[in-house]
Amino acid sequence: MSWFEAKTEKAKIPPAKALWAICPKCGSHFEKAVWKKNNAICPKCNYHGRLSARERIAQVADEGSFSEVFRAVSYSDHLSFHDATGPYKAKVEATIAKSGETESIVMGTAKIDGHPVMLGVMDFAFMGGSLGTGTGERIARACEQAIAENRPLVLFSASGGARMHEGILSLMQMAKTSAAIAKLKEAGLPYISVLTDPTTGGVSASYAMLGDINVTEPKALIGFAGRRVIENTIHQKLPDDFQSAEYLEKHGFIDKIVERSELKGFLAKMLNYWGF
Known part of the structure; x- marks a missing residue:
């Protein structure tokens, strides 16, 4: 052993926590505490940032009224799918372990300002809020329970589209969920859809x-295919606000843009109009 060899161990310094949040729309920087206190809404441009399913439930459901259902209904891996980064099953199990959720939508019964509803909230952090067999089955079952219990359905969407890891079965959920909602409407029950940033692909x-x-909320991204795909297909430049909440409202695809702070009151007002 050399006389001059260092014997002291390096101090283990934990990684620094990020202190700043960056608005993805305008690029403004804020302390994370400010971003959180403002409910993930940019103070500069009013972009309404993404929330987890549990955060949204806490904002719109009456305290203590939410009762989760269908938690055991989860993904399927009939294809034993693998890609260059590994098996689908390992990815989704890692997501479940990290997030604590078992699918991309959290479903349950709840009350909104005293009005009983079936409430479903998608979580973009769970595999991009993708629509898989478990998600579709939860929505279908929610429609059935809503009919059985005479409850309106309120769904919050946040998704990149169908979950391609599950192949054609994921695409089938588009028809399955649409048919389930048709049954709900046949029963005379209202369905309120809240599209949040982003709602795209097969879900939209x-x-x-x-x-x-x-x-929808202000400045939410809503569309089917991506901007670049469309521009390369039609060989035209799209408007700067294309696929924004404001663009869709202007062209009649959205009924109303509602501020996050006013959303619970708006939902309660609509439910009251329907007599629920």
């Missing part, structure tokens, strides 16, 4: 746009 092309009332 199915149940997200089938509400008796379709509402």
Whole structure:
């Protein structure tokens, strides 16, 4: 051993926690505490940032009224799918372990300002809020329970589209959920769809746009295919605000843009109009 060899161990310093949040729309920087206190809404441009399913439930459901259902209904891996980064099953199990959720939508019974509803909230952090067999089955069962218990359905969408890891079975959920909502409407029960940032792909092309009332938050991204795909297909430049909540409202695809702070009151007002 050398006389001059260092014997002291390096101090283990934990990684620093990020202190700043960056608005994905305008690029403004804020302390994370400010972002959180403002309910993930940018103070500069009013972009309504993404929330977890549990955060949204806490904001719209009456305290203590939410009772989760269908938690055991989860993904399927009939294809034993693998890609360059590994098996699908390992990915989704890792997501479940990290998030504590078992699918991309959290479903349950709840009350909104005293009005009983079936409430479903998608979580974009769970595999991009993708629509898989478990998600579709939860929505279908929610419609059945809503009919059985005479409850309106309120769904919050946040998704990148169908979960391609599950192949054609994921695409089938578009038809399955649409048929379930049709049954709900045949029973005379209202369906309120709240499209949040982002709602795209197969979700926007199915149940997200089938509400008796379709509402969204300011500056939400809503569309089917991506901007670059469309521009490369039609060989035209799209408007800067294309696929924004404001663009869709202007062209009649959305009934109303509602501020996050006013959303619970708006939902309660609509439910009251329907007499529930």
